[in-house]
């Protein structure tokens with residue numbers, strides 16, 4: 001570990017809380033250097049308290065401004081790029097937030113970027129997935145160049161929260177802030193179940209579930225197991241569930257201990273989202289469904305017969 | 316608006332199971348079916364719909380890639396694009412370099428709207444659109460699943476991790492599209508014939524004055540660790556026992 005390298009991690013937050021993906025990005029940063037600072041851009045002064053508890057953080061940098069009420073990349077990027085001038089690395093979680101934001105930071109700094117770090121080999125060498133995770137690249141970034149990267153949350157564990165890092169309030173740097181982008185709202189359903197990206201058990205349904213009403217049986221099972229519920233793209237496209245439940249290459253990449261796929265065929269784009277799961281259980285009525293090639297436990301059955309039976313055996 | 320620019324990339328078709336070269340230097344592309352990146356096809360479809368609804372006069376497609384990339388550009392022309400620009404470059408480039416090359420085309424053409432894919436399914440980078448937007452300090456709306464044009468403003472619904480976000484952006488703007496935006500049309504045979512006569516300009520990247528020195532070296536490309544082969548069980552009671560054995564269910 002080269003301790004003289006300075007790493008800036010960008011905190012992701014939503015509705016007054018710092019999100020777990022931030023903690024995973026901090027974990028990755030700590031494997032690069034021991035000099036890790038966390039930048040919180042928000043209009044909520046209460047966030048800094050939580051931020052300062054993350055293990056591995058030296059200092060929390062905070063800018064409180066109404067500009068940051070919603071995470072708008074074109075507003076945040078010039079600010080981050082300015083602060084990044086005294087850092088060697090800028091890391092953000094590889095979520096829709098981080099992916100939206102970091103390439104603009106890279107462009108201001110005029111450097112290449114690494115998407116989805118999944119492993120730190122050394123401070124210049126990283127692994128990342130390509131082709132929906134069907135190949136893994138080992139890449140080396142030129143010496144002396146600032147590194148801007150996103151961190152694949154499913155590949156890193158959360159850091160602890162026993163720290164008490166100092167908090168430094170910064171002034172808004174004088175950079176050009178555009179006003180061409182206006183936030184109009186977010187439709188986000190309040191979830192009664194654990195977050196997909198954090199849950200240790202995930203129950204997913206695909207086109208085979210057949211309707212929004214039929215998903216009810218998956219929710220029942222999820223509640224029994226304390227699980228989160230996900231879906232294939234086909235299930236989202238068909239309107240059975242909202243988009244934020246999609247698992248896969250273009251949905252969420254998750255790493256639960258236990259994953260259930262009900263009525264999901266197992267397209268590579270779906271598998272891309274669950275490669276890091278501990279145990280994959282697939283229930284499909286087609287014995288030739290490709291999902292069985294990667295499942296740890298496969299059961300050929302009609303899900304509507306299987307789940308009630310399974311539920312009763314769990315009592 | 317006058318012009319919409321759509322950026323398309325030639326990639327291995329999404330149905331192909333990729334194979335890694337024995338020397339781990341990359342992925343086998345020889346003899347493999349290539350297509351327009353699926354997100355870019357959706358971007359092009361959206362541009363065509365905007366034009367067909369009378370809100371744009373011209374749809375231009377641009378692609379950077381080896382000479383065979385003209386196949387994908389011809390497909391784009393057959394879908395309905397008016398003309399194509401091919402920046403010929405034999406090897407893959409880093410997204411920042413792609414963004415800089417594209418920025419030259421944006422300077423030349425001055426499109427009011429630039430539509431791109433949210434990511435290319437080969438490098439899975441998800442960077443180029445945002446970089447291009449920053450080069451011009453343009454607004455961006457990534458992960459778009461719905462676009463509504465009113466005057467000089469686009470309302471974009473974005474698929475984000477927390478749900479659906481709505482942004483208003485002023486033109487000129489860059490939108491990177493997600494899968495649910497639309498379903499691209501099929502190309503018909505007569506359109507393929509017509510496309511052969513549409514203009515396709517070929518540019519040498521040297522003439523565009525962008526540094527193409529790589530800053531990231533790919534040391535190797537390997538297969539992900541395989542998952543251990545699994546077992547088939549008969550029913551729910553076997554599953555319950557098996558999960559208990561693995562410590563995944565409490566007794």
Ligand SMILES: Cc1cc2nc3c(=O)[nH]c(=O)nc-3n(C[C@H](O)[C@H](O)[C@H](O)COP(=O)(O)OP(=O)(O)OC[C@H]3O[C@@H](n4cnc5c(N)ncnc54)[C@H](O)[C@@H]3O)c2cc1C
Pocket residue numbers: 205206207208209231232233234235246247248249250251252262263264265266267268269270273283284285286289301302303304329353354436494
């Ligand atoms: C660029 C790109 C990105 C993509 N990204 C994603 C992504 O992020 N996530 C994703 O999931 N997909 C993604 N896809 C789509 C993917 O290719 C598949 O189309 C999709 O995953 C199929 O979903 P499915 O398995 O639910 O549906 P299907 O393939 O239709 O499979 C349904 C399955 O249900 C089974 N079934 C039916 N009824 C029952 C029953 N009663 N009991 C048990 N089994 C039953 C059938 O045997 C079948 O195997 C992407 C595609 C592209 C091109």
Ligand SMILES: Nc1ncnc2c1ncn2[C@@H]1O[C@H](COP(=O)(O)O)[C@@H](O)[C@H]1O
Pocket residue numbers: 322323324325352354355377378379380410413430431432433434435436438439440441442443444
């Ligand atoms: N070589 C290229 N030529 C044209 N457009 C490209 C090229 N590479 C990337 N793009 C565009 O940028 C988007 C995002 O690509 P990427 O950042 O590589 O994931 C793609 O969906 C295309 O719209």
